[in-house]
Amino acid sequence: MQRHFVQELDALKTNLIKMGSLAEQAISDAIRALLERQKKLAEQVVAQDQQIDSFEVTIDDEVVDLLALQQPVATDLRFIVAASKINNDLERIGDHAVNIAESALACSDLPPLKPMVDITQMAQITKNMLRDSIDGFIHNNAAVCKAVLKNDDIIDDLNKKVVHDVIEIMRENPAKIEQALEVIRVSRNLERVADLATNIAEEVIFMAEARVVKHHLGDSEVQGS
Amino acid sequence: MQRHFVQELDALKTNLIKMGSLAEQAISDAIRALLERQKKLAEQVVAQDQQIDSFEVTIDDEVVDLLALQQPVATDLRFIVAASKINNDLERIGDHAVNIAESALACSDLPPLKPMVDITQMAQITKNMLRDSIDGFIHNNAAVCKAVLKNDDIIDDLNKKVVHDVIEIMRENPAKIEQALEVIRVSRNLERVADLATNIAEEVIFMAEARVVKHHLGDSEVQGS
Numbered sequence: 001m002q003r004h005f006v007q008e009l010d011a012l013k014t015n016l017i018k019m020g021s022l023a024e025q026a027i028s029d030a031i032r033a034l035l036e037r038q039k040k041l042a043e044q045v046v047a048q049d050q051q052i053d054s055f056e057v058t059i060d061d062e063v064v065d066l067l068a069l070q071q072p073v074a075t076d077l078r079f080i081v082a083a084s085k086i087n088n089d090l091e092r093i094g095d096h097a098v099n100i101a102e103s104a105l106a107c108s109d110l111p112p113l114k115p116m117v118d119i120t121q122m123a124q125i126t127k128n129m130l131r132d133s134i135d136g137f138i139h140n141n142a143a144v145c146k147a148v149l150k151n152d153d154i155i156d157d158l159n160k161k162v163v164h165d166v167i168e169i170m171r172e173n174p175a176k177i178e179q180a181l182e183v184i185r186v187s188r189n190l191e192r193v194a195d196l197a198t199n200i201a202e203e204v205i206f207m208a209e210a211r212v213v214k215h216h217l218g219d220s221e222v223q224g225s
Numbered sequence: 226m227q228r229h230f231v232q233e234l235d236a237l238k239t240n241l242i243k244m245g246s247l248a249e250q251a252i253s254d255a256i257r258a259l260l261e262r263q264k265k266l267a268e269q270v271v272a273q274d275q276q277i278d279s280f281e282v283t284i285d286d287e288v289v290d291l292l293a294l295q296q297p298v299a300t301d302l303r304f305i306v307a308a309s310k311i312n313n314d315l316e317r318i319g320d321h322a323v324n325i326a327e328s329a330l331a332c333s334d335l336p337p338l339k340p341m342v343d344i345t346q347m348a349q350i351t352k353n354m355l356r357d358s359i360d361g362f363i364h365n366n367a368a369v370c371k372a373v374l375k376n377d378d379i380i381d382d383l384n385k386k387v388v389h390d391v392i393e394i395m396r397e398n399p400a401k402i403e404q405a406l407e408v409i410r411v412s413r414n415l416e417r418v419a420d421l422a423t424n425i426a427e428e429v430i431f432m433a434e435a436r437v438v439k440h441h442l443g444d445s446e447v448q449g450s
Binding site (some may be wrong): 073170 | 395
């Protein structure tokens, strides 16, 4: 039974890594579709979200089976509960990739806007945050995840800068309002992805240190744990 | 032990109802702050989000304790796992209320825009969706939750209408770009709240009927449940 449990836990980890890769790839492809005006790639991101959605259901079932059949306690239980939340976060990241891909489709026939440079940088940092938080989860590495938290502020600042720059463009050239709005939408979606990566990182630090960093409550010890 | 379990499960339900009320109130207050230009109320929504965040941590701890100490199976297990997800959804709704309150603060010294009528309607429908989905969860009422799913399309359409109308306003009057952007932000945040209420409704229908309505996979039976 114990051996079976270890195998099922490994299967859950493997599936979460796969789910993480799918989400990361979706963001990556959506941004590439936007920057390189690749309509087909954008359509592919929209279509492939169903795969991420199905995978979420599979992982949810694995979680419930593990809880029901193995009745884990302590560290294993915390890990499985965290896995369930992270699964949910990754599915949402897939939804944000779809939003970005939809903006890519809307922008594909319009001339590019200048703040795309910042979007490229935001996308790169966000993807790294996502990868590091998943790695941190799998290897129970709180240090990696603490670095993720710091990047969240950088993304917030970049998002503000993009919105500010785009407002200037709209003021100077009302003909560009539609594509400017799409750029703001992409920027806000990337900011949400960074938030979700931050959520994942906070879960990992919580598991590792049994402290609530979530909601930045600081160093308070968790009651009843 | 069994009696203790029933009590703990009831406590979890009660706390989720409270969490639902807090989230609903936050949305309600944020929208009122926006429409009535009440800066103080908007600031209050931002400040009170900490209460929702703390409550999420409390409910999370209750879920882990229930799983660890009572080792529930079957229906109870599904309920507790669903409670954990709904808890997470409600915390996010609190975050959207903060976003709306921030827009209320940004708009408070500017003249109102016409699409506020649609925002009022969106807010009303969204709050009802949220209330019905929580009621449906507590009373295991799938019928109520199916009605919630239908409203999601109405909200999507209203959101599109708001964005369309606001783009027209920006074109005609570039001086109004800043408040127009805030209205779009509010509209998109309400649309996300409606999505989260839909998530909750889908969880309830899933529990009640053991079918995956999530991601609109239709009538396919759940494997292994």
